Amino acid sequence: xxxxxxxxxxxxxxxxxxxxxxxxxxxxxxxxxxxxxxxxxxxxxxxxxxxxxxxxxxxxxxxxxxxxxxxxxxxxxxxxxxxxxxxxxxxxxxxxxxxxxxxxxxxxxxxxxxxxxxxxxxxxxxxxxxxxxxxxxxxxxxxxxxxxxxxxxxxxxxxxxxxxxxxxxxxxxxxxxxxxxxxxxxxxxxxxxxx
Amino acid sequence: xxxxxxxxxxxxxxxxxxxxxxxxxxxxxxxxxxxxxxxxxxxxxxxxxxxxxxxxxxxxxxxxxxxxxxxxxxxxxxxxxxxxxxxxxxxxxxxxxxxxxxxxxxxxxxxxxxxxxxxxxxxxxxxxxxxxxxxxxxxxxxxxxxxxxxxxxxxxxxxxxxxxxxxxxxxxxxxxxxxxxxxxxxxxxxxxxx
Numbered sequence: 001x002x003x004x005x006x007x008x009x010x011x012x013x014x015x016x017x018x019x020x021x022x023x024x025x026x027x028x029x030x031x032x033x034x035x036x037x038x039x040x041x042x043x044x045x046x047x048x049x050x051x052x053x054x055x056x057x058x059x060x061x062x063x064x065x066x067x068x069x070x071x072x073x074x075x076x077x078x079x080x081x082x083x084x085x086x087x088x089x090x091x092x093x094x095x096x097x098x099x100x101x102x103x104x105x106x107x108x109x110x111x112x113x114x115x116x117x118x119x120x121x122x123x124x125x126x127x128x129x130x131x132x133x134x135x136x137x138x139x140x141x142x143x144x145x146x147x148x149x150x151x152x153x154x155x156x157x158x159x160x161x162x163x164x165x166x167x168x169x170x171x172x173x174x175x176x177x178x179x180x181x182x183x184x185x186x187x188x189x190x191x192x193x194x195x
Numbered sequence: 196x197x198x199x200x201x202x203x204x205x206x207x208x209x210x211x212x213x214x215x216x217x218x219x220x221x222x223x224x225x226x227x228x229x230x231x232x233x234x235x236x237x238x239x240x241x242x243x244x245x246x247x248x249x250x251x252x253x254x255x256x257x258x259x260x261x262x263x264x265x266x267x268x269x270x271x272x273x274x275x276x277x278x279x280x281x282x283x284x285x286x287x288x289x290x291x292x293x294x295x296x297x298x299x300x301x302x303x304x305x306x307x308x309x310x311x312x313x314x315x316x317x318x319x320x321x322x323x324x325x326x327x328x329x330x331x332x333x334x335x336x337x338x339x340x341x342x343x344x345x346x347x348x349x350x351x352x353x354x355x356x357x358x359x360x361x362x363x364x365x366x367x368x369x370x371x372x373x374x375x376x377x378x379x380x381x382x383x384x385x386x387x388x389x
Contacts, residue, residue, distance in 0.1 A: 127245045
């Protein structure tokens, strides 16, 4: 039964996803392309590209796409395929969601415990380093272009500086320094400069 | 009490603008939860990030689960999670239905060449705004720098770094009196200038 197989596979992918999307790519590829043959390697590359260019975490993007494609290719029809997409997306978040609920319930019951307070105090400072590392790891040629006096790199640096300064400097929050406004502006700028 | 619909709308917005995954939505979440709506304090927000990062599952969904639970219990967390993934799921579904191959679109590529550096800047910015609000001192500033260096330069897993920090924090609390620790940051603020 394809639905059951989809459900179990994405249940497994969901619980083994640690540390965000990119860590799980090889796991998804192994399950979806090599074991189950639900996608061809080309389709998998497509979905990676799409995940970077559409909203949503890569784990959920893949689940939705595979759920639709696999059931459609197996001849379940349009409605059955939409059902497959929802089922796979549901499966991929189910176990982490339940686990998270248990942990959050436990922690809110023990919030005043001094040891919990101390541990989180240490974690808060560390998380800043985690975010910094995420930003540093994105300082690549893929994000900015090849360093040098060329259009792509200069425009990228200008966009980076604009977004960074507008996000960091004003203490007040206006509509023009909202992340949404800044993303829309950067996308529009890309459209104007590169097309 | 926070209404379900404002919870749902808030996460719908965050989900719709999650580009480049995970940390790229930290500034938007911070703006929504901490600054605009006052659902969390800065400390609570950072706690939620460290927990979301160290548990299995998708970062954004883990954040939604925690914030939803804190505001409206289990039903709140379901509302937040559904709101968070609804737009991404519908978007991919539409793509899968209408464009079975959708690579190499010239316009989409151009937009994303502009978006990528913006996403990097959006991830970098909260490091500074959060550090400013946490009152980091010379006694604590080495911790995030060390964490970033371990992950970025040495390729240590972020989960391992969080575990080490948790154990170190636990050990620190074990060998000092908890009351001494509960206002550690305030004390170092006052004692540094002397």
